[in-house]
Amino acid sequence: MSDDGLVMLQLHEPGETPAPHDSERGAAVGIDLGTTNSVVALSFEGSVEVLRSADGRGLIPSVVHYRDDGGVEVGAKAREAILETPDHVVSSIKRLMGRGIEDVKALAGTLPYAVEPNPDGGMVRLRVAGRVLTPVEISADILRAIKARAEEALLGKMVSRAVVTVPAYFDDAARTATKDAARLAGLEVLRLVNEPTAAALAYGLDNAVEGLYAVYDLGGGTFDISVLKMEKGVFQVKATGGDAVLGGDDIDHAIAEHFLADRKAAVGEHPISAGEVKQALMTARVAKECLTGRTEGEWMIEVDGRPSRHSLTREQLEFLAAPFVERTIAICREVVEDAGIDVADIRGVVLVGGSTRMPLVRARVADFFGRPPLADINPDEVVAVGAALQAEALTAGSDTLLLDVTPLSLGIETMGGIVEKVIPRNTPIPVAMAQEFTTYQDGQSAMSIHVVQGEREMVDQNRSLARFVLRGIPPMTAGAARIRVSFQVDADGLLTVAATEMTTGIEQQVAVKPSYGLNDDEMADMLRDSLVHARDDMQQRLLTESVVEARRSLLAVQSALGVDGDLLSADERQAIDAAIEQVKAACAGSDRDAVTASVESLETATKSFAEKRMDRGIRQALAGMSVDRLDGALGGGE
């Protein structure tokens, strides 16, 4: 491309001109919002620091304790409260993000709390300590605690923006729910980044690796496997897969069930209480962690004054864990095949997530990939480290680039409940694709569009994301109408769907607020409830956006004056200069309307200048003069 010899003039590379008000907008952190634990980190000039509590702990247990006095506790303290008041404590809420009651039924028995359907058919609700809460609100409580932790660690500096990670396999509903939770917690989400991609970023930058890499991420509640190509700072996801409800928690449950069966034998038949279940789960987790370093151990469970002793060997643990680990290996095999690559071409495999500490997991991963896995960055912290690097890249600029893909196919329902895929999985994002459909009845005036996500052929085996109706189709014979349904997925992996009747141009568009998400009213209510200053906050954001836009206009006019200023008479120049001063003054103030008005008068003042510049450009081109300047930055290749 550079062979064309085109010259680039005054091209502002992103990052060269930092956005205005950046210092006032607070620090931008990376947050790994995990099923079991969360981590927050900050990057400054490429060096990342995990933000720790006063006593040095990086992990914040993703556990929330709703106290009777109305107070909310998050983290280690909340986890301790599980024993005292199990029904006041929520853990593993990430498993319910964006889930409806039908999904939760599949998890029946593995959830340590009571869920109830949402009367409106959306995301489930939890009844905790006399309150009814959505998973979004509970996640927002965790994010608020993370934000507070970060602000404390940064000595009171405000934290208002974040890159938040999600499992690559999260569907649209769960992604939207995560973004909503961050908003409720007063955090602007700069980008949702997939966890394996974030981990790869952390490794790529530290080790300057090149080639194909796999990231095996087994967390508390989710499993992800991604294959990436890393090349000169570009991280290109080739294929991704996983299971949104498979993780270390499942192993804990298997151990806990084993303990509870033993306990029945020890203390006699009795109805198992919620307290016993929670304690068995905690003991199971401790036992699992202990057996990473040791080969056997013994633990006590004491509830209601009835103690019981439980021994477990590593061999027994591995027997209990094997079905889950084998499932992850089967998914690895599918993803590698999907990427159309040979396992031998993979130059390294990165381990992420606390569950990858288990010797069984390491051995099976090493066996499948034929090489020992990389784990030099703490697997609990590596995702947050990558998220922090991306937060800095997005706010301060960077040479690295993440190119991610859609984890699941997106499609719409057609006749007979069959799914027509519009965007196949593993398509690079952002992406826009469209497909045409037609009517199946004479005179059909409306068409119901049902958007689904998943790989199965039948609608009911996939996740339903949204339904909407395109109305006003003019009467035609069956099959004559041309309805174009277009899907757009942005860089956060969030979907927008539009349907247009092509012969008339009737259009309907929905930002897919998933069936299992919150509707706008619910969101607004929650924002009102949760943020005393929600209104001020919103005003501030709008003002900031207007100022960003105004300064962009200002720079544009100033650049134009630098190049074509000679086209103006002294009077014209004076008028433009005056308008410029007006914009500058408005930007320094805090009146959004004044900012907008000043930009409008700048536009009026420069109207004839713009016309003169266009005329000059066309004259030059007609005269056969070099148009290099006008061609500008045509290039792009390296």
Place this chain on the structure above:
Amino acid sequence: MTMTAAAMPALVPCWSCKGPVATRALFCSVCGAVQGPGALDHFTRLGLRPTFDLDMDELERQYFGFQRRLHPDRFASKSPRERALSQGQATALNEAYETLKDPLKRAVALLEMQGRKVDLTACGTINDKDLLMEQMEKREAIADADSVEAITRLSAAADSDVLSCQCHISAAFNGSDLEEAVHLTIRLKYLVKLADEARAKKVRMMRAVR
């Protein structure tokens, strides 16, 4: 693709500074604002010469190079308008990359640039009798394969048919025989489908053995 000698890049006003900017430009040379993706063929968009014999490494290099400058991550703190334009650019780059990466889609794109439309999604009947017979026989063979060895052999044969068809397409394009290129592209579509089916069955059977 004929170009008139007096080819002149069309000029449009930059949305940001209102000055003249070439329709193909990514950024305004005066104010630096990112421009919309515009209507370009996939090769031009990635700065590549239109050819079927594309060097995959070069394709990737060009794709990465353009994404480095146009991806929405580069515009995270810019104005909403610039963010939307960059998303449009990145979307167009992804479409071009996905099209050119795949030999079948690449052939279709090349034919379309030369006024020959080949609809890959149309599931109409095969007009070509020989192709039809060949497809039926091969599909039957795949369905009948009852051992990993048998399906592995068929899958390898199907893959090699795909490769050889691609070689013929390349020759047709290089000899400017568009008629033949259209014919072979339709053939490639069916060969690819067959190869995919064989591979899927192979994977299934290998899994069952494990």
